[in-house]
Amino acid sequence: MDIMTRFFIVLTGTTVIFSGLYAFSLGIRRWRKPAQYWLTESTESSLDAFLIYVPAEVFWQRLLGLLLPILFLLTFLFSLWTSVGAALVVGVSIFLLKRSLLLRRYRLITNQLPDAIDLLVTAMQAGLSFSAALERSTPQLPAPLRHEWALMIRQLRIGESMHAVLQQFYQRIQTEAVLQLLLTIQLGLQHGAQQVEVLQRLALNLRQQHYAVERVKSLSAQARMQGKVMVLLPLGLFFSLHFIHPENTEILLHTTPGNYLIGLCFVLIGIGQLLVRQILGRAYAR
Template identity: 30%
Template sequence: MTTILFVTILAFVSITLLIWSIKHLSAKFALRYHDTFTSSARTNLADMFLFIEPRQLFIINMVMLFSLPIIFRIFFGSWILGVVISIFLALIPRFAYKFLHKKRRRKFVHQLPDALNMIATSMQSGANVSSAIEFMAEEMESPMKQEFQLFLREQRLGVEFNKALDNMLVRIPEDEFQLVTAGMQISREVGGNLAEVLARLSDTLRRKIEMEGKIDALTSQGKMQGVVMTLLPIFIGVVLYHMEPESMGRILTEPMGWALMLLIAIMLTSGYLSIRKIVAIDV
């Protein structure tokens, strides 16, 4: 009787400690995830001049994370698949920020030749550098307009010309813009015809972008083949699931099926990345 009582007390204490530990760790993890998500969203969105409240994005993200397992349980009868997709969804914001940053930087680079040409033309007409940049910033579209307006605002607050350019280079770390920054800084320090330098840089960058466009056109078929070959097994799996739901449903409800889906995901991802690496040509 004493042994049974001791075992019961020990089991109660163990379960209580386990529940307390899980609750404490989950609350700590949730707080850390909230802080990381909001701080990352605030920094990345501000860098892209997107003034969205991070808390609203966090609430939307959490609703999607908790609703996906329920949706997959209702429509596919599997909790595990919904949980796995929710985990992947929690990692998506980091890659989404990188994708948006890269897209914005490439758009900035494609606007550079026209922007430099406008600055050079204004300077040849008698305007100084600041006035030429201000005129260009008013006429160009974002992100060129946003970045150079911030550049002019920093100068009005007392930041040196070279330092303001370096700050912009930190926000737009592209090789093409680094070339422009170096050319403008050297021309101001050493002396020379800055308008002519900017005109030559504009012509050089325009030719480089044109060559990159030709290469993208030639490699677009390979990129599309990579996308098609990656999505084809998924499409076939969905079709077979609708044709034979009982047989294919075992992939979503049995451990062997989960392992098979994980293996398929790894192989498809590896194949897609390999094709992207083959067709990626750096100019």
Template identity: 25%
Template sequence: MNDRLIFLYGLIFIAALLLVETVLRILMRRLSSRKEVANRLEAVKQRVDGPDAFQELLKRRGLGEGTDLSSFSAIHRKFIGQTGLEISNVRQISYLILFALFGLFASGLFLGLSGIPQVIFSLVFAVALGVLILWVKRASRIRLFTRQLPEAIDVIVRSLNAGHPLNAAIALVSREMPDPIGSEFGILHDQMTYGADLELGMMALYDRVGAPEIQLLTVTVSVQRGTGGNLSEILENLSSMIRARLMIKRKILAISAEGRITAWIMLGFPFGLYYMIRALVPEYFDPVWESGYGTLVVTGCLIMIFFGMIIIRRLVNFDF
């Protein structure tokens, strides 16, 4: 009996040791991957010299051909570029096909669709889900960039007070700060190094990121270059103003938290109620489906839920 207990304890110890090792491997792999992309531009510069470094980084994000908004493809490239993702056209098509297959399966299983309506629903579902994922990723990147921007401006201010030119201060930000602001300011520095104007570089930076605070920085630098003044003091005031905006935004999010959680509860409640009744009384909704109007009823309910979420979102989302 004691031998069996010792053997069992030995197996438990080995299993725990393997589990800890696996967790540590996963954590170390994630840390190493984060370190590799801490500044993507610097990683590209280790393999590519000169102005081709930031051009390659832009091409990876689909921005190498410019961001002229004269066509749908240019708008699509700009939107993908603002997410910071490096997705090729082949991968985008593969993801859309995967989402469409999932929508095809879900519409047949949950909505009872078939034929042409099922195909149309799967295509709309694939496009909507792809746009939603990219929108969330873009918004997350813009929020991260906005949180990093005051610190980056402080680095520029300290560099200017130490007697460095503005180009060197921007280069310091690109070297010392992680992505996304490190690589973006690195691209701005390289563009200025190889002949681009600062204002045009700032406008291109806004096109690549999409954060409205960059427009404030662009206007600040443009006005200072046109009228003169202490640039470091102006940038220091701008940094304080951006921090105040972020603080006000966090307060607004805290005040509107109840409304936002109510919106999510109202969104999930109909689905939870449906599956709860379905589990308790499986034949409860059979008359609805047998009447032939079940698909129209479900579609109408989903549309009303969607517009209700939009209305609640507008009520709790404040612009300032």
């Protein structure tokens, strides 16, 4: 094989490789946004199904069935107390994680409600009934409120009453905004009031409440940060001193009076945190 043949083979192979890489990059650019949107939607739906719509008994049964083999393995490899400690840590962590995700979901739905009510009002002003307006406005809503209203539509289609559907919606999302929407719709359906005007006022009221909460959060940001710093500063100072000069912390760590002092410090830090929470009220840690 002469030099020119080898050159053309190498050139052809290099061209094919770079063409394939370029086509692959174009495919990634073309399908990245749809894939991200699909992944976001599927993840949100999976979290809804796992954290919201699954009954508590089924949730803990699944968690227990997943953890039991791991706990038995820890007991066999280490000790029973290690297994018990791991079970407590995992249970508390799962509870806190689920609570955090639910609170985040509540905040998102509360913020999305005014725009959703505006869509309802627009559809009802066009002559649609409340059920038809709910069905027409659902595809235009962002997640997670779209998933909640889609569930309400499915429940209405299988024959459940509007009152029961709204009550179940409030049971899943127990916020003041959802309660106000529930009462407004129920009163309008029962007594035939000017539902469009009432919903418009409700949307305006919810927006004003959201602006007020954001203003309180802005005004209390420094105080909230000071509360967090006052909790973390003693801990950071203690660990820094222990790392730099361990002899300074030996009395606290290896003597009974020192252990009592550490416990007293934790109690005082907790009391200070509670005082800051009481002073700031609901504006704390938002």
